[in-house]
Amino acid sequence: MxxxxxxxxxxxxxxxxxxxxxxxxxxxxxxxxxxxxxxxxxxxxxxxxxxxxxxxxxxxxxxxxxxxxxxxxxxxxxxxxxxxxxxxxxxxxxxxxxxxxxxxxxxxxxxxxxxxxxxxxxxxxxxxxxxxxxxxxxxxxxxxxxxxxxxxxxxxxxxxxxxxxxxxxxxxxxxxxxxxxxxxxxxxxxxxxxxxxxxxxxxxxxxxxxxxxxxxxxxxxxxxxxxxTPLGMGATLDIQRQQRMDILDQQLLLAQYNESTRNTRQQPQSGLLQWTRLFPSLRQRGQNRPPMQARPQVQPQPSTQSPLLDNSPVAEEQVALLVEMGFSRTDALEALRASNNDVNMATNFLLQH
Structure with a gap:
């Protein structure tokens, strides 16, 4: 009211x-x-x-x-x-x-x-x-x-x-x-x-x-x-409304991302691009990866995944930034495709899986 x-x-x-x-x-x-x-x-x-x-x-x-x-x-x-x-x-x-x-x-x-x-x-x-x-x-x-x-x-x-x-x-x-x-x-x-x-x-x-x-x-x-939901209070109603819209957009993309993950798990694929290996939990990611050991770069392969994940090219600088944060290159590539090359949103995806 x-x-x-x-x-x-x-x-x-x-x-x-x-x-x-x-x-x-x-x-x-x-x-x-x-x-x-x-x-x-x-x-x-x-x-x-x-x-x-x-x-x-x-x-x-x-x-x-x-x-x-x-x-x-x-x-x-x-x-x-x-x-x-x-x-x-x-x-x-x-x-x-x-x-x-x-x-x-x-x-x-x-x-x-x-x-x-x-x-x-x-x-x-x-x-x-x-x-x-x-x-x-x-x-x-x-x-x-x-x-x-x-x-x-x-x-x-x-x-x-x-x-x-x-x-x-x-x-x-x-x-x-x-x-x-x-x-x-x-x-x-x-x-x-x-x-x-x-x-x-x-x-x-x-x-x-x-x-x-x-x-x-x-x-x-x-x-x-x-x-x-905890939300920063903007100085004006326009800022507050934009904050809420950003959160809703992020939740929508995350829901689409989770849906594509579930669909892919129902149809397992051969090779390296398997969803059970792409997004392990943070605890498993830290235990399975040896320290200071570089992972081999994986060339993108044609897949039958949802168009949401491969509809735009991924910038190498953004991939390198996520790799420096501790994520694997494969995880970074898929997260950037899912978030339309948005580094902040891709980071949220990686942290929530």
Whole structure:
């Protein structure tokens, strides 16, 4: 459903996991204890007229609406890619900076709305909503757009479409949610562009990061998913997709290679080109070959093997390179034919047999 970047789950995203657990837990508690919800109402009039400054903290952290909490949690889970890419400290600095900037933007936009339409905005939706909307700025600018499918032959569905749909659902969940969304987008744009050196003014100090690393990170850290194939994380989705395609191509060639091996074993041939001798195990290869003894070069002979193995000439330099690695010349020739003269793939073939 969401952008496929890196591992699934919350691996290497302790801050995102902590926000999801703590904020959603508080939302559930306030739902069960409605008498305490008044303390977490984001009331602008109470802040300006009654000087209840503490509402800027309580009213801008915990969602009182379960629907808002659910949508914002989905977005935080998707935006965990930025914590993996930039690191926990930089990700926390972005959230802190946009949280502070959006507090100022909320009052400026509320007064501008009152000046233009003569309507006073008393309350805004509670929760960590403006910083969540601010994350759409790096999401739009840094995550590449990759088409997935088409609807009705003209409408493209990309890897980012459903994320925008969830954001649109959150935007339309309240009458003044648009004000928080606009405040978050402006704050995210200012902080991401480092206007007036905001990234040097609003950031998480190093000592706070160290405390969180030794105290909070062990609590909210997640183990690496065991069901996934280990894969280097590319900087962009294109690189990650190319990595997966390379692995699939390699597995396909290896499967074809194994199939040709099985077919040849079912029809044994005379001479030197017998598959039972071509690819012995590494242990047998090391035991049967005397040290520092050169093997006689074998001239290629016509065979009835699969066209996959002899459809292209083999470069002598590549054969010599594999022989220097410790493989026999016969094994190197057959592996290079199977891999279409790809030395890396031929090495993998030889190591896996």
């Amino acid at each position: 969401f952008t496929s970047t890196g591992s699934r789950g919350l691996y290497k995203a302790p801050l995102s996991k902590g926000l999801l657990l703590v904020l959603n837990g508080l939302t559930v508690m306030l739902t069960l204890l409605p008498q305490y919800q008044e303390l977490f109402v984001y009331n602008l009039q109470a802040v300006t007229q009654q000087h209840q400054v503490w509402r800027l903290l309580c009213g801008r952290l915990v969602c009182l609406d379960v629907k808002d909490s659910f949508c914002s949690s989905l977005l935080i889970y998707n935006f965990r890619v930025f914590e993996r890419r930039f690191g926990t400290r930089k990700f926390a600095s972005f959230l802190l900076g946009t949280w502070c900037l959006s507090a100022l933007m909320d009052f400026l936009l509320a007064h501008a709305f009152q000046f233009l339409f003569d309507y006073e905005v008393e309350e805004l939706p509670a929760g960590l909503l403006a910083p969540v909307f601010s994350l759409f700025v790096p999401f739009y600018r840094l995550i590449p757009r990759m088409p997935v499918t088409q609807v009705l032959g003209h409408i493209d569905i990309t890897n980012k479409s459903l994320v925008y749909i969830v954001g649109l659902q959150l935007l339309t969940s309240g009458p003044f949610m648009w004000l928080l969304a606009l405040s978050g987008l402006i704050s995210g744009r200012l902080y991401h562009s480092n206007v007036l050196w905001l990234q040097k003014l609003l950031f998480v100090p190093a000592w706070v990061s160290c405390i969180g690393r030794y105290i909070l990170e062990p609590v909210f850290s997640s183990s690496q998913p065991s069901s996934e």
